[in-house]
Amino acid sequence: MTTPVDSSAVVDLLGALAYAELTAFDRLAEDARLAPTLTGRAALARMAAAEITHHVQLTDRLAELGVDPAVAMTPFVPALDAFHESTRPSTWLEGLVKAYVGDGLATDFYREIAAFLPDPDRALVLDVLADTGHADFAVREVRAAVKADRKVPGRLSLWGRRLVGEAMSQSQAVIAEHDRLAELIIAGTGDIRGVALLIERITSAHTKRMKALGLNP
Amino acid sequence: MTTPVDSSAVVDLLGALAYAELTAFDRLAEDARLAPTLTGRAALARMAAAEITHHVQLTDRLAELGVDPAVAMTPFVPALDAFHESTRPSTWLEGLVKAYVGDGLATDFYREIAAFLPDPDRALVLDVLADTGHADFAVREVRAAVKADRKVPGRLSLWGRRLVGEAMSQSQAVIAEHDRLAELIIAGTGDIRGVALLIERITSAHTKRMKALGLNP
Numbered sequence: 299m300t301t302p303v304d305s306s307a308v309v310d311l312l313g314a315l316a317y318a319e320l321t322a323f324d325r326l327a328e329d330a331r332l333a334p335t336l337t338g339r340a341a342l343a344r345m346a347a348a349e350i351t352h353h354v355q356l357t358d359r360l361a362e363l364g365v366d367p368a369v370a371m372t373p374f375v376p377a378l379d380a381f382h383e384s385t386r387p388s389t390w391l392e393g394l395v396k397a398y399v400g401d402g403l404a405t406d407f408y409r410e411i412a413a414f415l416p417d418p419d420r421a422l423v424l425d426v427l428a429d430t431g432h433a434d435f436a437v438r439e440v441r442a443a444v445k446a447d448r449k450v451p452g453r454l455s456l457w458g459r460r461l462v463g464e465a466m467s468q469s470q471a472v473i474a475e476h477d478r479l480a481e482l483i484i485a486g487t488g489d490i491r492g493v494a495l496l497i498e499r500i501t502s503a504h505t506k507r508m509k510a511l512g513l514n515p
Numbered sequence: 516m517t518t519p520v521d522s523s524a525v526v527d528l529l530g531a532l533a534y535a536e537l538t539a540f541d542r543l544a545e546d547a548r549l550a551p552t553l554t555g556r557a558a559l560a561r562m563a564a565a566e567i568t569h570h571v572q573l574t575d576r577l578a579e580l581g582v583d584p585a586v587a588m589t590p591f592v593p594a595l596d597a598f599h600e601s602t603r604p605s606t607w608l609e610g611l612v613k614a615y616v617g618d619g620l621a622t623d624f625y626r627e628i629a630a631f632l633p634d635p636d637r638a639l640v641l642d643v644l645a646d647t648g649h650a651d652f653a654v655r656e657v658r659a660a661v662k663a664d665r666k667v668p669g670r671l672s673l674w675g676r677r678l679v680g681e682a683m684s685q686s687q688a689v690i691a692e693h694d695r696l697a698e699l700i701i702a703g704t705g706d707i708r709g710v711a712l713l714i715e716r717i718t719s720a721h722t723k724r725m726k727a728l729g730l731n732p
Binding site for chain 2: 375
């Protein structure tokens, strides 16, 4: 293989993503309990189960590379747990916004980095990140609530901004602590300007999602 | 269709099973957090996700029959929630025994009743209940713990007996409140002796599972 990508950076990315999926499962399952209806609870449970399918694809690949998935995931536990601890939804609507906006942010971020990977890992990550369509439910519910109660948009817009702030600060912490990931991003984007453009793409997609929910980005 | 089975009994059974899968998901996801390792946590999360796959198959079938899945599930919420409330694991090992023994009991019970259904519902329920092999992990972990600590078998054996007691008492309550289910079981087994034999088959399979874990039934 002539690619310049350090294979340990691949393991880092797969490990981070595998733990991100496991912990997203955990929190979606927890937030499902806030659902006011059985239909809503089942919808969030389905989103949670989809994360586990992805998690399994990633840990299978790690095992294939001869790496213990638990070992690859462990370095990313503190930052991802800290993100979820600091963004624990207190209402069903906050849970839905987090499911849609938080998942969208994470997906965009990992998709950007996956573009720098050699195949088959690039294809695997892009496949895992493909939209499962479960988000439609969250969008529909939040839009309906935003239309029904004038106090809802302001509160949920603030919540969305908090989510993006915490996500950015935790990703910066992870990258600062993992030289190989930082090198992968710098090499992939070309230079600091490339990094700035990457962040610009991620925040602009976030803005679109907030608007889709009827919220102020 | 010449079968004597009341189609509303089919809806009852599919509804009960769909909610059983949803709530099993919920509790397995919760118990996954008791895991001492990432590997254990991921194993229980996979078991939880498998329940959702089953849940979706059942709710799809209910929708096909023109029944709102939430409406079909609702009558079974109190009994199934009561079962889980009264059997909340306080340790990781109790969680594993519940995942294996509780899931086994429920599977046997639904499989017995499915035998009385006409196709395609019989085939669907049997397919949903097919062993997904995830239980191997629970058996391995519990057996290792039983061998490592002499105090473990006594405690977990008591726990297993409590699980079967609560399961029996909640199923009796459900059947007593749902005439159509009760009629389905009596008609299917032939008579009261048939019901006794059904219970005998379920408890004897439970005994085998307890022994597989190294516990006293």
